[in-house]
Amino acid sequence: MEQFIGQPRLPKFASPKRYDIRLKPDLVTCKFSGSIAIDLDIISETKFIVLNAADLSIQYETVSFTRKASSSYSRPVPGRTAQVLGSAPSSSSTNLFFFPSVVLNFLWQWWQRLCTWLFSLPTLEGFGTNVFEPCKVHLVQEDEILILEFPETLPPGIGVLAIGFEGILNDKMKVFYRSTYEHNTEKKNMGVTQFEPVEARRCFPCWDEPACKATFKITLDVPSDLVALSNMPIVDEKVEGHIKTVVYQESPIMSTYLVAVVIGFFDYVEDHTSDGVKVRVYSQVGKQNQGKFALNVAVKTLELYREYFAVPYPLPKLDMIAIPDFAYGAMENYGLVTYRETALLYDEQHSAAANKQLVAIVIVVTHELAHQWFGNLVTMEWWTHLWLKEGFATWVSFLATDCLFPEWKAWTQFLQQSVEGLRLDELAESHPIEVEINHAGEIDEIFDAISYRKGASVIQMLQSYLGAECFQRSLASYIKRHAFSNAKTEDLWAALEEGSGEPVNEIMNSWTKQKGYPVVSVKIKDNKLEFEQSQFLLSDSHGDGQWIVPIIYCCGSYDEYRNVLLETKSTSIDLEERGAWIKVNVDQTGFYRVKYDEDLQAELRYAIDNKMLTATDRFGILDDSFALCMARQQSLTSLLTLMAAYREELDCTVLSNLITISYKIARIAADASPELMNCIKFFFIVLLQYSSEKLGWEAKEGESHLDAMLRGQVLSALAEFGDEPTLKEASRRFHAFLDDRSTPLLPPDIRKAAYVAVMHTVNASNRSGFESLLRVYRETDLSQEKTRILESLASCPDPNIILEVLNFTLSSEVRSQDAISALAVSWEGRETAWNWLRENWEHIAKTWGSGSLIRRFVSSIVSPLASFEKAREVEDFFATRSKPSIARTLKQSIERVNINAHWVQSIQNEGHIAETVELLYQKN
Numbered sequence: 001m002e003q004f005i006g007q008p009r010l011p012k013f014a015s016p017k018r019y020d021i022r023l024k025p026d027l028v029t030c031k032f033s034g035s036i037a038i039d040l041d042i043i044s045e046t047k048f049i050v051l052n053a054a055d056l057s058i059q060y061e062t063v064s065f066t067r068k069a070s071s072s073y074s075r076p077v078p079g080r081t082a083q084v085l086g087s088a089p090s091s092s093s094t095n096l097f098f099f100p101s102v103v104l105n106f107l108w109q110w111w112q113r114l115c116t117w118l119f120s121l122p123t124l125e126g127f128g129t130n131v132f133e134p135c136k137v138h139l140v141q142e143d144e145i146l147i148l149e150f151p152e153t154l155p156p157g158i159g160v161l162a163i164g165f166e167g168i169l170n171d172k173m174k175v176f177y178r179s180t181y182e183h184n185t186e187k188k189n190m191g192v193t194q195f196e197p198v199e200a201r202r203c204f205p206c207w208d209e210p211a212c213k214a215t216f217k218i219t220l221d222v223p224s225d226l227v228a229l230s231n232m233p234i235v236d237e238k239v240e241g242h243i244k245t246v247v248y249q250e251s252p253i254m255s256t257y258l259v260a261v262v263i264g265f266f267d268y269v270e271d272h273t274s275d276g277v278k279v280r281v282y283s284q285v286g287k288q289n290q291g292k293f294a295l296n297v298a299v300k301t302l303e304l305y306r307e308y309f310a311v312p313y314p315l316p317k318l319d320m321i322a323i324p325d326f327a328y329g330a331m332e333n334y335g336l337v338t339y340r341e342t343a344l345l346y347d348e349q350h351s352a353a354a355n356k357q358l359v360a361i362v363i364v365v366t367h368e369l370a371h372q373w374f375g376n377l378v379t380m381e382w383w384t385h386l387w388l389k390e391g392f393a394t395w396v397s398f399l400a401t402d403c404l405f406p407e408w409k410a411w412t413q414f415l416q417q418s419v420e421g422l423r424l425d426e427l428a429e430s431h432p433i434e435v436e437i438n439h440a441g442e443i444d445e446i447f448d449a450i451s452y453r454k455g456a457s458v459i460q461m462l463q464s465y466l467g468a469e470c471f472q473r474s475l476a477s478y479i480k481r482h483a484f485s486n487a488k489t490e491d492l493w494a495a496l497e498e499g500s501g502e503p504v505n506e507i508m509n510s511w512t513k514q515k516g517y518p519v520v521s522v523k524i525k526d527n528k529l530e531f532e533q534s535q536f537l538l539s540d541s542h543g544d545g546q547w548i549v550p551i552i553y554c555c556g557s558y559d560e561y562r563n564v565l566l567e568t569k570s571t572s573i574d575l576e577e578r579g580a581w582i583k584v585n586v587d588q589t590g591f592y593r594v595k596y597d598e599d600l601q602a603e604l605r606y607a608i609d610n611k612m613l614t615a616t617d618r619f620g621i622l623d624d625s626f627a628l629c630m631a632r633q634q635s636l637t638s639l640l641t642l643m644a645a646y647r648e649e650l651d652c653t654v655l656s657n658l659i660t661i662s663y664k665i666a667r668i669a670a671d672a673s674p675e676l677m678n679c680i681k682f683f684f685i686v687l688l689q690y691s692s693e694k695l696g697w698e699a700k701e702g703e704s705h706l707d708a709m710l711r712g713q714v715l716s717a718l719a720e721f722g723d724e725p726t727l728k729e730a731s732r733r734f735h736a737f738l739d740d741r742s743t744p745l746l747p748p749d750i751r752k753a754a755y756v757a758v759m760h761t762v763n764a765s766n767r768s769g770f771e772s773l774l775r776v777y778r779e780t781d782l783s784q785e786k787t788r789i790l791e792s793l794a795s796c797p798d799p800n801i802i803l804e805v806l807n808f809t810l811s812s813e814v815r816s817q818d819a820i821s822a823l824a825v826s827w828e829g830r831e832t833a834w835n836w837l838r839e840n841w842e843h844i845a846k847t848w849g850s851g852s853l854i855r856r857f858v859s860s861i862v863s864p865l866a867s868f869e870k871a872r873e874v875e876d877f878f879a880t881r882s883k884p885s886i887a888r889t890l891k892q893s894i895e896r897v898n899i900n901a902h903w904v905q906s907i908q909n910e911g912h913i914a915e916t917v918e919l920l921y922q923k924n
């Protein structure tokens with residue numbers, strides 16, 4: 001038995017082929033009981049069956065393995081000495097029910113015992129089945145495995161493993177959990193599953209590894225008035241009293257993490273794809289119309305992916321459902337995709353149309369539907385390859401969005417994704433895209449910006465290197481080759497290599513197997529353009545990574561794209577005609593930064609000023625310059641001088657990043673010197689004058705989606721920087737809104753800006769704005785409105801109010817999924833937030849400790865600190881409190897604090913910043 005303990009993967013001598021699962025949840029007592037019969041292929045002789053299980057009460061007397069009739073006979077052992085070892089309780093079965101095969105097995109065992117005991121007769125042979133009972137049942141908590149030891153060897157062949165069990169419907173938003181909602185003013189529970197990455201084993205014993213694919217036949221016993229959904233359509237339903245038994249069609253082979261059920265009161269809207277797939281969006285009763293937008297997106301997306309992947313959607317139906325309590329944005333369960341409400345429901349009147357549509361709904365729906373092929377049909381072989389599905393779905397969701405809504409400029413907005421990848425990967429505490437996973441507990445932490453954003457960006461880089469058409473063709477052949485099976489990263493590279501003839505594997509290994517990315521320094525010397533790469537890191541540490549970098553650049557115009565593959569440390573190219581500017585990493589499709597020499601930088605500044613560059617390139621130049629400044633490879637003065645060239649910027653993505661960067665600079669300047677802060681804030685207000693005048697407070701007739709999205713951001717920034725006219729106007733509109741919730745003066749797109757402005761004027765002796773906002777929060781049942789308010793509350797500069805806000809997030813009025821929305825506290829509130837985190841850590845760790853949300857508490861509150869002393873304080877505090885699920889995030893956050901501290905020092909040493917800034921806004 002020892003040989004199975006402490007292993008990263010399950011042994012391979014038994015392989016599941018089919019699961020027959022029956023579950024009976026009780027939504028009132030919050031328990032469930034279940035039974036499972038697994039068709040197993042015993043591949044080689046064994047006395048053991050080892051599978052995953054955790055936190056379940058296994059009814060050990062129900063455990064048996066029955067050889068199928070066709071298997072060769074071996075005498076079953078009468079009686080048993082089954083023993084449950086380890087700490088798992090083995091409660092007796094009170095509420096257990098079995099389906100026929102289990103009942104038969106059970107009776108058969110007793111018949112055999114009776115024969116042996118009463119008559120000392122030989123056990124009956126030749127009935128076609130034979131039953132094996134384990135002599136030991138060992139639940140190893142640490143490894144989340146169940147070891148069944150049999151007194152006799154199980155011969156190769158097919159048999160059925162039957163197990164009865166019970167579990168709890170928890171409130172932790174994972175496994176099989178309860179989510180609460182109101183139905184006819186009554187508080188109700190719904191039952192929801194969330195299995196990814198490794199929680200299925202807590203709902204039923206199983207081979208809980210992505211490569212162990214099997215078919216699933218699911219049966220549910222639920223209250224007869226509820227809707228019960230699972231991956232497949234219903235094939236049979238029988239009502240008996242208050243309970244109905246719902247039987248679902250057997251699924252094609254799939255991984256355990258994609259199994260799902262949802263039970264509750266729901267309404268839906270429905271449509272069909274052109275090839276007959278039935279698509280529904282379910283929501284709480286009365287909210288079904290809010291699902292229409294997502295429904296429309298889903299139908300179009302399924303049709304689009306059918307073309308793109310050249311394989312039809314593999315299931316007969318697709319349900320998408322909004323769950324009030326949901327830990328993630330959404331989950332791609334095969335045929336039953338679950339979402340948090342803000343990611344699926346759209347309300348014409350109350351949703352901030354623009355950004356909610358793009359970021360919260362379209363991107364999420366297109367992402368999850370991409371998984372139906374990339375992830376569900378072709379599944380990663382092991383969690384090391386998680387990035388493959390997440391990075392790919394992230395990338396392709398922009399491709400789909402760009403097809404469905406070309407006016408949204410999805411590829412420009414994609415830069416926001418790349419930048420988040422770059423920002424994480426410039427830390428020494430980053431990790432490679434492909435990570436070795438040796439224990440289930442390590443998986444949660446890799447659902448991060450490296451797997452998603454860097455993953456998506458390197459796919460984007462490769463696609464632009466190979467060409468869209470060749471990329472798609474090779475991808476379709478990859479999907480075909482591995483459909484209903486599993487694949488590794490190398491399998492994708494192999495298909496792309498075959499399709500393109502390029503050394504894809506070699507190029508991509510340099511991006512997925514080592515952490516970090518390069519900064520390419522560019523200069524001109526003797527009519528030669530010189531490129532040199534080195535690892536880009538924000539901290540003082542020096543990386544020695546080297547990459548194969550596909551470089552695309554343009555000289556003076558976009559008429560001709562030039563390419564060079566930088567395979568060594570440096571290279572140079574003869575420049576005959578150089579044009580007025582040179583832009584490297586044109587279109588920003590490469591996952592690297594560029595550092596220009598001073599002359600090249602001045603030319604680019606001129607080109608931006610004179611509107612010669614595309615939005616993507618303007619974005620890249622700004623972001624690279626900001627990163628170089630934070631890494632202290634470029635002065636703040638030079639960054640601010642560059643920023644001044646963006647005063648007439650109107651592109652949504654570029655301006656939005658300019659605003660994000662401004663916030664960060666304002667904070668670091670405040671740490672470096674309070675006087676500098678005022679002058680810098682004023683500079684940013686001047687910088688935003690042009691766009692704020694163009695956009696105004698009122699939506700223009702027929703304006704673009706992007707302008708609508710931008711308006712709120714620009715106004716929020718002006719409020720954040722304390723622009724008096726903005727604060728005043730916001731207050732006027734907010735009061736009109738308080739008098740009349742449907743006033744045209746405060747449409748959803750500018751509501752957050754008004755809330756931020758209101759919170760800016762709130763303090764302990766002038767609390768009315770805060771209280772009004774809490775009133776609005778309490779009165780709305782729209783999740784998006786609640787989130788918007790939570791996101792605004794902590795922008796208040798008064799630490800006393802910040803403390804109240806933080807305490808409010810822990811109250812029962814805030815769903816635990818939403819608490820993290822209120823953690824982006826003002827500069828003035830940082831210390832208070834850090835003290836609050838320490839004081840409440842035990843409660844926080846207990847409430848959020850087992851999921852991914854806990855990481856947000858750490859990163860949101862720790863990362864903004866900016867002194868070496870604070871970094872040490874954080875280290876000391878967590879010295880005894882860190883745990884695997886937050887370890888990496890904690891190290892990254894502490895690294896950020898040190899980076900901030902260094903940056904503050906370098907700004908303090910820079911000198912003349914204020915003078916330069918004054919000159920800059922005088923020029924504006």
Ligand code: BES
Nearest residue numbers: 196197328329330331332363364367447
């Ligand atoms: N597979 C994930 C959901 C998930 C994340 C499960 C982490 C377990 C752990 C899903 O496809 C996903 O990526 N969801 C994203 C939203 C998406 C649009 C980026 C999420 O929940 O943040």
Ligand code: ZN
Nearest residue numbers: 367389390393
């Ligand atoms: Zn995903």
